[in-house]
Amino acid sequence: xxxxxxxxxxxxxxxxxxxxxxxxxxxxxxxxxxxxxxxxxxxxxxxxxxxxxxxxxxxxxxxxxxxxxxxxxxxxxxxxxxxxxxxxxxxxxxxxxxxxxxxxxxxxxxxxxxxxxxxxxxxxxxxxxxxxxxxxxxxxxxxxxxxxxxxxxxxxxxxxxxxxxxxxxxxxxxxxxxxxxxxxxxxxxxxxxxxxxxxxxxxxxxxxxxxxxxxxxxxxxxxxxxxxxxxxxxxxxxxxxxxxxxxxxxxxxxxxxxxxxxxxxxxxxxxxxxxxxxxxxxxxxxxxxxxxxxxxxxxxxxxxxxxxxxxxxxxxxxxxxxxxxxxxxxxxxxxxxxxxxxxxxxxxxxxxxxxxxxxxxxxxxxxxxxxxxxxxxxxxxxxxxxxxxxxxxxxxxxxxxxxxxxxxxxxxxxxxxxxxxxxxxxxxxxxxxxxxxxxxxxxxxxxxxxxxxxxxxxxxxxxxxxxxxxxxxxxxxxxxx
Numbered sequence: 001x002x003x004x005x006x007x008x009x010x011x012x013x014x015x016x017x018x019x020x021x022x023x024x025x026x027x028x029x030x031x032x033x034x035x036x037x038x039x040x041x042x043x044x045x046x047x048x049x050x051x052x053x054x055x056x057x058x059x060x061x062x063x064x065x066x067x068x069x070x071x072x073x074x075x076x077x078x079x080x081x082x083x084x085x086x087x088x089x090x091x092x093x094x095x096x097x098x099x100x101x102x103x104x105x106x107x108x109x110x111x112x113x114x115x116x117x118x119x120x121x122x123x124x125x126x127x128x129x130x131x132x133x134x135x136x137x138x139x140x141x142x143x144x145x146x147x148x149x150x151x152x153x154x155x156x157x158x159x160x161x162x163x164x165x166x167x168x169x170x171x172x173x174x175x176x177x178x179x180x181x182x183x184x185x186x187x188x189x190x191x192x193x194x195x196x197x198x199x200x201x202x203x204x205x206x207x208x209x210x211x212x213x214x215x216x217x218x219x220x221x222x223x224x225x226x227x228x229x230x231x232x233x234x235x236x237x238x239x240x241x242x243x244x245x246x247x248x249x250x251x252x253x254x255x256x257x258x259x260x261x262x263x264x265x266x267x268x269x270x271x272x273x274x275x276x277x278x279x280x281x282x283x284x285x286x287x288x289x290x291x292x293x294x295x296x297x298x299x300x301x302x303x304x305x306x307x308x309x310x311x312x313x314x315x316x317x318x319x320x321x322x323x324x325x326x327x328x329x330x331x332x333x334x335x336x337x338x339x340x341x342x343x344x345x346x347x348x349x350x351x352x353x354x355x356x357x358x359x360x361x362x363x364x365x366x367x368x369x370x371x372x373x374x375x376x377x378x379x380x381x382x383x384x385x386x387x388x389x390x391x392x393x394x395x396x397x398x399x400x401x402x403x404x405x406x407x408x409x410x411x412x413x414x415x416x417x418x419x420x421x422x423x424x425x426x427x428x429x430x431x432x433x434x435x436x437x438x439x440x441x442x443x444x445x446x447x448x449x450x451x452x453x454x455x456x457x458x459x460x461x462x463x464x465x466x467x468x469x470x471x472x473x474x475x476x477x478x479x480x481x
Contacts, residue, residue, distance in 0.1 A: 002075025004067075005432055006060070006225075007424030010052055010081040010155050011237065012037065012101065017059035018420040019067065019074065022432050024443030027070070028063035029420075032056075038098075043105030043131065046098035049087040052155060053162045057222050064224025076230040077163070078209070078427035080240040080419050081155035084134035084177050088141050088149040088201075093161045096149050097141065105131040110139030110195055114179070117194035125183050127176065128276045134178030135188075138202075139195035152201050154178070160231050163223075164213030169204040172282050173235035180205050182282040183270060208235045208284040209429045209436070232427050238262055239281050239289060240422025241390065245414045246444035248425075248436050250287065251384025253376075254414075255369055255403075257393030259299045263336075263372045264291030267381035277336045278379060284429065284436050290381045292336030295343075296368050298393045300328035300361045313398035316359035321459040324349035325466045326360035327367075337372035340476035348470060362399050363460065366406035367467045371477075373407065386410040386449060390417040400450040406460050412447035 004027065009016040013036065019028040032055040037047045056079075064071035087099040100106075114129040114136060115122065122128055129135050138152050151167065154174040161168050172182050179188045179202075187202055206212070215229040234240065238256075242264040247254040253265035271280050271290035281289040304312065325348040334343035351357035373383055386409060393399055394413050404411040425439045433439035471477045 002073055003432055004070070004074045005424045005427040006063075006074060006077035007420040007422065007427060008056055008059075008077065008079040008159070009237065009240070009419035009423060010056065010079065010159065011419070012047075012082060015052070015055040015059055016418075016420045017056070017063055018424060019063050020421070020424045020428070020443060022428070022442060024421075024445065028066040030059040030062035032059055037101045037103075045101040045104040047085075047101055049095040049099040049158060052159055056159050057162070060223035060225060071224050072226050074225055074229050076232055076427040076431040077215075077225070078232045078234040078423045079156035079159050080234045080237050080423040080426075081174070083174065083236040083238060084132065084137065085155050086134050086137050086141065086152055086178065087155075087158065088145055089151050089153050089158060090148045091150045093158065093167065095158070096146050099155070100137040100141065103132065104137060107131050107136035107140040111136040113194055114139060114191050118188045118191040121181055121188055121191070125181055126270065126272055126276070126279050135191070138178055138197060142195060142197040142201065149201075151203060153203065156234050157203060160212050163215050163219045163225075163231050165216040165218060166213060167203070168212040168231070169206040169210070169233065171208045171210070171233035171235060172205055173208055173239050175205050176236075176281055206233050207282065208233045209426050230427075230431060232430070234423050234426050235281070237419045238264065238293070240419040240426070241417065242289065242291075242422070243425050243436070243440065244417035244419065244422035244444065245388040245390050246440050246447070247388050248440045251382065252388065253373065253383040254388040254390065256391040257298055257365070257389060257399075258391040260297035261294040261365060261368060261372075262291065263369065264289055265376065265381060265383060269380060271376065271379045271381050273379055275339055277339045278376065284426070290376060290379070292372065294336045294368060294372070295331065295334050296327075296329050296365055298391070299330045300365055302330060304358070309396070312355065312358045313396055315355040316362060317398045317401070319355050319359055321456050321463065322351070322356050322360035322363055324351050324356065324360045325463050325470065326357070326364040327467065327470075328361040328364045334476070337368060337375050338471070338477045343476055346470065348466060359402075362402050363406065363463060364467070365393075366403040367464050369403060370406050370464060371468065386412040388412045388414050388447065390414050397450060401453060404450050405452040405456045406464060408452055408457050408461070410452070411450045413450060414445060414447040416445045
């Protein structure tokens with residue numbers, strides 16, 4: 001009987017492995033630290049890619065040791081990682097360069113070339129190459145390849161190869177910002193030609209949940225996984241986080257409120273955003289996952305001490321809507337729900353006191369969430385029902401209640417949602433469960449519904465309109481958005 005599934009999350013700072021049963025219960029878990037990326041002048045950010053497999057291997061071995069004989073029930077595994085992290089490997093699958101991380105921005109020249117060479121394609125797909133994209137980094141690697149380089153891999157590709165013993169395809173999610181056209185189902189060949197990237201340097205691309213291979217005897221001996229365990233294609237960490245919240249069916253949306261605000265949902269058709277603030281991943285079942293990542297988010301509270309938060313939350317709840325309108329952006333520039341390099345923090349009015357100012361920050365982030373949902377609805381991707389939520393900001397019931405009141409719709413807090421669970425759902429799709437929808441229905445934890453405060457909805461709506469008007473006056477958005 002093969003009823004257990006494994007989700008592997010290779011993040012920037014650590015690897016996390018979770019093994020789940022068919023109803024989503026965690027039966028074993030383990031984590032290992034990874035070395036911090038080395039960051040240097042010119043926007044460089046690198047990590048030693050040779051550390052990924054040992055960390056994954058050891059996590060898997062710890063989990064299977066915990067399970068004992070029950071580890072024979074593990075039938076499938078999927079891997080998720082950061083978007084756009086790439087590394088060149090040799091013919092033996094070993095890294096021959098450092099990994100260029102998701103936040104490496106050295107490849108500005110390559111990004112300009114890619115944007116120009118594929119302009120019609122990018123207009124159709126809604127993906128805009130930048131120095132922060134995997135595509136630009138692949139272009140840079142192609143110009144700086146050491147002898148013996150045979151292939152460019154994303155993080156999951158390298159780890160999966162260690163598990164199955166041969167080169168594997170990459171998934172359309174990790175490949176999306178690396179030059180893969182998910183609409184036409186092909187690499188952007190004209191762009192890679194302009195960048196001087198040899199065609200043989202790129203892997204085959206498959207949809208998430210596709211079986212890449214099975215665990216071989218060598219990997220089984222190192223990890224405790226059973227020989228023949230399926231290794232299925234995963235998705236990026238952002239997409240896996242969405243799935244872990246249960247947003248897998250048409251019209252379901254999730255907001256992950258961490259340092260930044262990330263909002264993603266499910267739409268039937270590809271969303272085309274003329275402003276370039278929204279992009280879409282391909283759903284494993286052929287639909288689309290539109291959304292974006294803001295610069296605003298939990299960082300708005302970065303100067304508030306952890307011990308202060310509960311007291312301020314309680315006071316903000318008792319106080320009610322703020323008397324000022326606050327756009328609490330840290331730093332300069334915004335990318336979602338609108339694109340404006342000149343965007344900066346503003347406050348309309350003078351806060352009455354510390355509590356009023358704190359409450360206005362919570363409302364300001366909620367205003368951006370509402371703006372994002374309204375923008376997506378106008379672009380043809382409306383949310384249907386409660387908005388799911390996870391991340392550090394979702395731990396605050398007070399903030400969730402404010403967000404529900406601003407949205408005038410319930411917010412569903414999903415506890416236990418994370419990238420490793422999302423990867424496990426992908427592993428379960430087509431193995432333990434017939435598809436992703438069935439896997440999510442069975443395995444995602446029940447959420448806690450937070451309702452709007454009816455007495456506050458109208459006043460918050462007035463503040464939201466002032467917020468939108470100010471964005472319009474500043475030229476950061478046009479009316480209507």
